[in-house]
């Protein structure tokens with residue numbers, strides 16, 4: 001097979017479209033410390049909402065993003081309400097909302113469908129506006145134009161998220177995830193912060209779903225099935241690349257991780273790996289990355305038995321360089 | 325400043341593990357009073373502080389802070405009036421966040437949190453100044469993650485955070501107990517300095533009898549969810565640590581024998 005750079009540029013564009021998923025998962029998984037499966041449903045419903053507005057209502061693709069954002073935020077809020085107000089376990093709450101969202105996604109997709117319910121939607125049937133049309137004046141390939149648009153949107157979203165997470169509200173949300181007792185004792189309404197963070201996270205993911213649908217000119221109700229694992233893989237790859245827990249770097253890491261992941265998958269596919277095989281490889285990659293601290297810990301314990309690394313954190317300082 | 329009447333709290337009510345932690349407790353504290361609390365393990369000291377802070381809901385009774393009934397006010401709202409330092413240095417700070425972020429969180433206590441920058445230059449210079457007064461070199465480490473600090477440094481930071489936005493009430497629960505023999509006296513000195521400087525109404529739990537008499541201007545002894553001894557003024561000044569221990573044990577035995585007779 002001849003090397004075609006546009007294939008990889010297309011993969012990069014896909015990675016950029018999915019970067020919102022990675023950042024959304026970073027928010028719930030790393031900042032709030034909650035396994036939130038709502039994102040699977042938010043990704044699909046975001047694609048469906050955007051797709052139907054473009055095909056059935058003739059909207060401009062860009063204009064559908066705020067609507068996707070809103071729908072995703074409502075989904076996150078629903079999970080947040082179930083978890084904080086009705087005290088339903090976070091994982092279960094998110095599964096319930098995800099399950100409900102599946103029906104909503106199908107219903108949205110089926111608006112105006114001739115034969116009742118449909119579970120997939122083509123976003124381009126010859127007349128609909130497409131995101132890359134915005135750059136029609138540039139003498140570039142379709143893939144290149146898509147990649148530029150996706151990069152621009154991803155950068156704007158990353159900057160907005162950075163602003164939010166560095167604000168007073170952002171600090172309050174982070175404190176809620178790190179130490180809830182401390183957060184309440186400095187006057188933070190931790191329930192509200194959890195709901196807000198889940199809303200923002202799922203809003204990002206729904207926008208990502210809309211971008212993915214637009215980038216592929218196609219969406220189906222099951223796009224969310226692998227969302228968690230793919231998003232986590234991107235987050236973890238990003239952490240390996242960026243190696244900083246500071247908010248700005250973590251957001252950039254998730255973005256880069258998503259791009260790297262999708263280009264890596266493209267490379268694998270070029271080596272005759274089947275699409276279905278990438279799922280197992282991705283799952284193994286995530287398992288390995290999540291287990292790394294444990295495996296690393298075993299090695300350390302063997303190596304430096306008397307080091308302070310094995311003491312509970314509050315005792316470390318007594319022996320560490322900071323002791324006073 | 326603080327009025328508590330007939331406060332009651334039972335854990336696991338109606339089960340085999342039922343514990344009457346606070347039973348009809350009354351306490352009144354004037355503004356600027358600094359009371360130390362002693363009492364054996366399980367006497368209800370931490371429960372009392374948690375009830376005052378709103379971390380637990382009482383089964384009955386009333387709590388007023390600054391003339392306002394806060395008995396059932398949620399903890400995060402009450403936090404605008406209450407500063408806390410816990411026994412565990414890990415509890416009072418957000419370990420994965422930096423020194424300046426932690427201080428900024430505390431500075432916003434009781435204010436609306438919006439989309440303005442969480443930490444700005446003006447805050448930084450204020451933090452540097454306050455940290456400088458601790459004499460621990462923390463003013464050089466505004467950007468350090470708190471979980472890289474020692475227990476003593478973390479507790480000093482928590483102390484600062486609890487009092488950065490002046491609270492109506494400061495609650496300290498054995499806040500030097502987990503520290504090493506070098507760090508503990510420094511935090512004790514810092515406590516006195518801050519409490520005296522700001523004239524804070526303070527409740528401090530300790531197991532150290534000498535400290536209970538030396539610090540503050542009032543000493544309360546708790547037993548089985550009640551205050552059984554309330555020392556202040558001349559009476560307190562003339563009580564030695566060993567007398568306090570004696571009263572502590574005799575009172576315990578008295579109550580025990582009562583219990584054997586009538587219980």
Ligand SMILES: Nc1ncnc2c1ncn2[C@@H]1O[C@H](COP(=O)(O)OP(=O)(O)OP(=O)(O)O)[C@@H](O)[C@H]1O
Pocket residue numbers: 335336343344345363364365366367368369370371372
């Ligand atoms: N969350 C809880 N659930 C059940 N029982 C509790 C809880 N918290 C405290 N208790 C019980 O209430 C009683 C009072 O406990 P508390 O922690 O207030 O004692 P304390 O005076 O602070 O003791 P110590 O000196 O050991 O810290 C104890 O019998 C304890 O087991």
Ligand SMILES: [Mg+2]
Pocket residue numbers: 369370371497
């Ligand atoms: Mg206690």
